Amino acid sequence: MSLRRVPVPLPPGRFTHRFYASQSTPVTVGIRREDPGRKWERRAPLTPDAVAELVSHDKVRVLIQECERRVFPVGEYIRAGAEVHSTLAPAHLVVGIKETPLPSLITSPVPSITQGSLVPRTHMMFSHTIKGQEFNIPLLSRFLAGGGKYADPHLAEDGSLGARLIDYELLTGPDGKRTVAFGWHAGVAGTLEALVAMAKKHLEHGVASPFLYTPRPHTSSSLDAHRAQLRHIGSQIVEHGTPKSLGPVIFGVTGNGNVTQGVLSILSELPIATVNVQDLPALCGNPGTDLRKIYLVHALPGSYISRNDGAPYDRSDYYANPHEYRSEFHTKIAPYLTLLLNGVGWNVGFPRLLTTAQLALAKRLAAIGDISCDIDGGLEFVTRSTTIDAPSFDVNGVTVVAVDILPASLPQDASVHFSERLLRYVRSVVNDYKGAKDEDVEASNALKGATIASHGRFEKRHEWLVPKVKAWRATQDIRRHDTSDMRSAVGGRGGSVAKRKRRVLVLGSGMVAGPAVDELAGRPDIELIVASNSLQEAEKLVAVHPNARALFATMDDQTQVSQLVKESDIVISLLPATLHPTVAELCVEHKKHMVTASYVSPAMRSLHSRAQSAGIILLNEIGLDPGIDHCSAHALLSRLRAENKRVVGFTSFCGGLPAPEAAEGVPLGYKFSWSPRGVLRAVGEDAKFLLSGRNWEIPGESLLLQHFPDVPLSNVLKLEGLANRDSMHYAETYSLDGGELRTMLRGTLRYPGFAALMHSFGAIGLLESTKTIHLDRWSSLTRLALEQKLGVPIPDGDAPTLSSALASVLPPSRVPALLEALNWLQLVPSPDASPLAGSPIPVPGQALPPADALALHLAHALRYEPRERDLVLLHHEVVACDPSSDTERVYTSSLTAYGDARASAMARTVGLPVAFAALRVLDGSVRATGVCGPIADEAVWRGVLEGLESKGLCFKESVSSGPSMEGVLAADLQRTTTASASASF
Structure with a gap:
């Protein structure tokens, strides 16, 4: 697509005088700095050598933003003819690696090289938008017309000067293969990271392998140094073999593109023996398998993808009808692998390579390098990308490496490779701005195919993204409306414009409250209130959270609790189970949702129809068990x-x-x-x-x-x-x-032993929950409970009589174990008892059932000590x-x-x-509404998992x-x- 030139007057004051000093403006290319948040991103789209060519040969003005992190120092670019510029506002073409941060994104039009008209600006990047990735919909919106504040404010409503977005991922040659990519280097870096992760996982299980000496990719500026170290590891394997307890070490590699070629290239430094899928069972089952080799199975789709009707894999039919196929990777390949290196891409509607449930079948698998890094893609359990700082996470005991900027670990090699391939496309865009005939027709056609949006609208094959952008814009309008309402509520233009936070009320501050509070307060759009009868506990929970506060409250003060419920959007009850129905009644009254971890009691169940009428959910049984x-x-x-x-x-x-x-x-x-x-x-x-x-x-x-x-x-x-x-x-x-x-x-x-001892406690009256006793000291609890049980007095301090009384309700064989436990707990008089750790728990001043008294004492005596x-x-x-x-x-x-x-x-x-x-x-x-458990709504049970x-x-x-x-x-x-x-x- 050529750039449409629209002859409109230049708006006054928008561009600097210096920019229009000459009659003819040179085509300007800007090299931007990468997102400061990506601290490991050191790559550059164009090298200083490429800049020198553009300046000297193509007469292009090159601007560059300063960045001390970039692999090539800015001085090298200056020597090549580039100028340092803070915003790149004059640039016709802006090139970067990853997507531009929104605050830095300039999509307004630029002057053509002939004074008096404006033309659309061009951006080239890996935009991460072509699959409808939700996190980059705001970026797409800036390139489209009709979005008010969500498109570039300089655009006309028809978007005629809307910037052009070109995605490197879509640049392909006549054969359909990608031409500008970091895939090969991603394959190399991902393999090294995965080998390191595999070695660490084996070490966790007590096995040291030669791969412990694998270098992480960013630790050397030279790829040759990495190859030399792998060759050394390979020589150790040839000489000594891999640990016997691991069995044969088998690497599985998927894909057939640049990523996979990088994987295979770096693995070639090891003593690799290539095997077929059908060889795997015998390889693992044979105790005589040679351990002085690393076995590699390069699994292509035909070896693990088949039609649901049993027909074999057919590539063209597979891409036309992916729903008719299934993956058998989890049965044919995964159970035999030590390491999986995934280089195959995935699209919605295609069968996954491996699901989370299927991963559990891969008992030998120590690590996975998901080099493709498709989030929620072919590997279902890859739900997030990782960083070079923390390159892995564990799923079902398998270490998963999913670094999304793997080539940044090899910044110099990767940048040189990328720049060499990008230069022809940059020249093609430059020629378009010059109005010159582009001799590189192939590059020009590729750029048309790689354009996502231009002139304020999507290219035809990307129009399916329109509803996603519209939906995102609608949510922003709702939020803006909420903000406007709040501004009005606090006094118009002079008031605050902050969006109202959702208020979550947590009732209770006991043993399980901490992680819940931390998770809830981790959301900046939430205001969290922790209300407890222990203000000290509540204050400790909220101490590190600026959007949370503690309140003293008791269920005895129904007026206070009712007001707290009324002012909240949702209530979480971590109170004793008997109090949940009382809280639920208030939630029904004020039409507020409620969540609790306890079983659904009859009293709670009786609120079902009223909760449904109120349009709220009273969600129960959402802890551990039940939950x-x-x-x-x-x-x-x-x-x-x-x-x-x-x-x-x-x-x-x-x-x-x-x-x-x-x-x-x-x-x-x-x-x-x-x-x-x-x-x-x-x-x-x-x-x-x-x-x-x-x-x-x-x-x-x-x-x-x-x-x-x-x-x-x-x-x-x-x-x-x-x-x-x-x-x-x-x-x-x-x-x-x-x-x-x-x-x-x-x-x-x-x-073992819990049931027998707890039964003995019950047999002697310690689990009685209706009749009460009055304690003077903890060592009299057993005697008083047993007196109540038998209905006869037992002399205080008379050990033989107490033992005899215990034997009257228990088999004699059970009495010694019981007395040993009671002595340990100091629930019987004993001169030999060791004092329990920590401050002694006060004896309750009021009469209590023995079970309540025992619970108080056990909470202290059988508490967890630090560490x-x-x-x-x-x-x-x-x-x-x-x-x-x-x-x-x-x-x-x-x-x-x-x-x-x-x-x-x-x-x-x-x-x-x-x-x-x-x-x-x-x-x-x-x-769902009414009184429910977690499986009443998929959003709940799936969200929890x-x-x-x-x-x-x-x-x-x-x-x-x-x-x-x-x-x-x-x-x-x-x-x-x-x-x-x-x-x-």
């Missing part, structure tokens, strides 16, 4: 249904535990990362479930006896389990209430049948999370889902032919039930 368990189970079950699998068994266990080292020698093998009273209450709840075809109903008083002594979900940890409330309710929730279901069980995980970690385990097992073959497979999905110095695992897995869900509701993504993944809390999935755990659980439960029935206590 994440529902989200992850629903995701797994939905996927199996989509594959036409028939679910016959569902087993799920979850537990919040101390890390093994923190549980050693501690009564119950337990410490409290959430409400102790909630833990004690849960062990007395009735349970109802289906296991191996038998319906079970266990009353609360028998739950601790009829437990699962061995839950076989870990090869490392020994665990026991308790059935969790009414599992059958969730058969309906998960749509598993068909007649073929033989197992529906949800349980709680504990370390102690907690552990969250969540495990689903689904047994599903394939109707076509009538064979059963066992599908598992597991989450393992440890606490750290910032927050406990429990706080993260309860607090973060609450925050993610609240933000989805606040942003208008959630359409995606949010957790972004924080490194990922589910690991696997599939096998069995056996499932239900047989072990059924046999163990039968034994504990028989033992319980024959017990004399």
Whole structure:
């Protein structure tokens, strides 16, 4: 497309006099500085040598912005004939690497080389807009007419002088292949980064490989130096082999373009043995495989893409009908790889190379280098790009490298290569501005094809982006309207113009509040109020957040709480579960949304129709268990249904535990990362479930006896389990209430010994929750609870009588373990008891039920000490049948999370889902109303899983032919039930 010249008078004062000093203005090329936020971006689109050619040969004026980070010093450009310029406003053509930051973007017209007319300006860049990337829609808007303040203010409404946007990514030759790209260098740099990540991951597992000596790409100015180091690593492999525990090291490479050619080029320095896809099973299965080689499978689409009807891959048909094809990469290739180097591109509508769920099947895979870096693309789990500072993140135990400026790690080599190829296109644009005949017809045609927008409108093949720009502009108009309303509300032009922030009210400041507060306050458009009966706790939570504040409030002051709810946009209740319905009533009254992590109680459920009438959601069960368990189970079950699998068994266990080292020698093998009273209450709840075809109903008083002594979900940890409330309710929730279901069980995980000791506590009256006692000291709690239980007095300080009384309600064999625990906890008089760490907890002044008193004491005695970690385990097992073959497979999905110095695992897995869900509701993504759980709306459960993944809390999935755990659980439960029935206590 040639540049249309529009003879209009030059507007007065818009351009400097100096710019029009001569009768003929030279065509001017501007080289801009890159976004200051991209601190590693050192590349240049044109080298000083290219500038010298343009100045001397083409008589072009070249302007350059100063940048001390650029790989070529500005002095070299000055010596080549360039002039330093701060804004590049005179430039007809502006060239850069990445997209121009909006504050620096100039799209106004420029004078033609003949005085008296204006012509459109041209920008060349990687704009990252051609796929409709949301984050760059504001950039596109500036090139289009009809946008008011969202287009360039200098444009006429028809956009006739609108700037031209040319994207390097669209510059191609007659063969359709890209001609100006950094792909080859991205392949080299991405391979080096991925090799480093792979070596680190192996080291985490206790294996040191020769690849630990791989240099990161930015650590040398010379690509030759990197090659020499890889050759040295290769010589070590030839001499000593790779570690036996890794088996054969197999690299998988995808793609066939410049990226892949870069990958293969740098890997050629290693002792590579090329293999085919069909060779992989034998290669891994043969213990005699030669470990003095690195095996490489270059996987082209035909080896892993096939039609859904079983027909083979056909390239032209695939691109015409991508929905008719599926990827089998996860079964044919991924399970055998040590490292995946992805160089294949992806477009919407095409099958993904690898999904997050499929990644769990790649047990050998240590690292992935996603060199294509398609966010939410062919690798589903690549949801964000990484930086050279922090080049990787973990998903399901696999390290993922997704640096989006990989060639910037090799800035000099990459810039020289790029500049050599770009120069012809720059000359073509220059000739167009000169009105001269362009001898390079191929370049001119390529520029037409690479133009996204010009003269204020999209080129035809990009018109599909119009609705995206219109939608973005509409949201900006709404925000501007909101700002205008606020200006009016505070007194017109003299008032503030700041947009009103959304107000989030958090009620409660307990153990799980920290991560929720941090996540919510991380949004600058939110004003956060943390209201608590412990002002000190609340102030600590908000101390580092300028958009958050703490308030003292209690539920006793209904007027105050009602006003806080009224002034908020959404309410998050982290209060005790019994108080949620009271908060919900206020939310219904004031028509405010509410989110809480607790189970839906009958009182809460009774508000359903009123909440629907009010148009609000009362979102419950959005913590860990319930919460994440529902989200992850629903995701797994939905996927199996989509594959036409028939679910016959569902087993799920979850537990919040101390890390093994923190549980050693501690009564119950337990410490409290959430409400102790909630833990004690849960062990007395009735349970109802289906296991191996038998319906079970266990009353609360028998739950601790009829437990699962061995839950076989870990090869490392020994665990026991308790059935969790009414599992059958969730058969309906998960749509598993068909007649073929033989197992529906949800349980709680504990370390061995928990159930027996907690049952002993109950047997001696420590779990009594109705009658009260009055303590004078903690060491009398056991005696007073037991007196109440037996109805007879026990002399204070009489150890033999106390032991005898304990033996009257427990088998004698259980008494020593109980007394040992009570001594440790200082709940019986003992001259040998060691004082508990920290300040002693005050004895309550009022009469309390023994269970409440025990909860108070355990919160202190079994609290986490500094530097102690907690552990969250969540495990689903689904047994599903394939109707076509009538064979059963066992599908598992597991989450393992440890606490750290910032927050406990429990706080993260309860607090973060609450925050993610609240933000989805606040942003208008959630359409459900009434009393709901997370799977009532996809925006909630998918948003929670995606949010957790972004924080490194990922589910690991696997599939096998069995056996499932239900047989072990059924046999163990039968034994504990028989033992319980024959017990004399």
